[in-house]
Amino acid sequence: MRAHIVWDWNGTLFDDIGAVVAASNAAFAEIDLSPLTVREYREQYRVPVVDFYQERLGRAPSPEEWLRMDASFHRHYEALRDGCGLTAGVEELLTGWSGGGSSQSLLSMYGHDQLLPLVRRFDLERHFVRVDGRSSTGGVSGKAEHLVRHLAALAPADVLPARTVLIGDVVDDALAAAHVGAHAVLYSGGSHARSALEQVGVPVADTLAQAVQYAQELVAS
Structure with missing residues (x-):
């Protein structure tokens, strides 16, 4: 797989x-x-x-x-x-990962109706086999239940949790990955301090390029 x-x-x-x-x-x-x-x-x-x-x-x-x-x-x-942009190197990383024969998707707790126009504005939708944003009222639940549904929808595309890495910027991303039996890599440039991310026990990256490198190592092990 x-x-x-x-x-x-x-x-x-x-x-x-x-x-x-x-x-x-x-x-x-x-x-x-x-x-x-x-x-x-x-x-x-x-x-x-x-x-x-x-x-x-x-x-x-x-x-x-x-x-x-x-x-x-x-x-x-x-x-x-609208004054914000993509993190450095995103386009090249997404292109490189897909070009290597692997797949990728996007799962966000940002509202789905707001997420899709943003993804399309940056012309990124073509890189993903699925894009899901939050469809319920925010602030009251973590990401795990959303990841369960996301991976279930990807199952026909031969996406298995054991061969999946969630890359995110908060502790909840790692907890969601553990909940479904997937791997996680946390990025230190987002909402949580590096010290908090390091307590979870998964790789912590300071760049997205480093995060992808860690992801490759996790699925190869």
């Missing part, structure tokens, strides 16, 4: 950490929380997002607070998103 990479989007292929932190700070301002730097954000970020907000508040946000913060985040993120 051929090797397969499941790519994450935000903070991995799509270099949007600056926009994410700015939008998060706008959401914090809704309930009078102080802003975070990129470094502080990476050190404190949690998945699901509601846990991140709860840790900052010291309590669970009320339904009204959650709705205000969520709406503010998305409003500001969408205003900043």
Whole structure:
């Protein structure tokens, strides 16, 4: 069976950490929380997002607070998103992986209806055998259940978990991969601090080229 990479989007292929932190700070301002730097954000970020907000508040946000913060985040993120680009080397890495006879797909917790236009804007859809974004309300669940459905849809294409590597930027990506029996490589340029990623016990890469190299080694072992 051929090797397969499941790519994450935000903070991995799509270099949007600056926009994410700015939008998060706008959401914090809704309930009078102080802003975070990129470094502080990476050190404190949690998945699901509601846990991140709860840790900052010291309590669970009320339904009204959650709705205000969520709406503010998305409003500001969408205003900043189009100023973001791809992480360095993405086009070459995607082309090289497919050209080597392996396959790849994209699974994001970003809303599917927002994800597809972005992927198409960068002319990347042609590289993937499947593109899935989140179809349910965000902030309340991790990636594992979405990865289960994603791989089930890919099963007819001979994609097996044991020959699959998920490349993402947060601890939840590694947990999702473990849940389905796949491998994981974590990229340090996204939403989590390297120190947090290193605690999971999977390879941590500082570039996407290094992440792909680790992926090749994992499926060859």
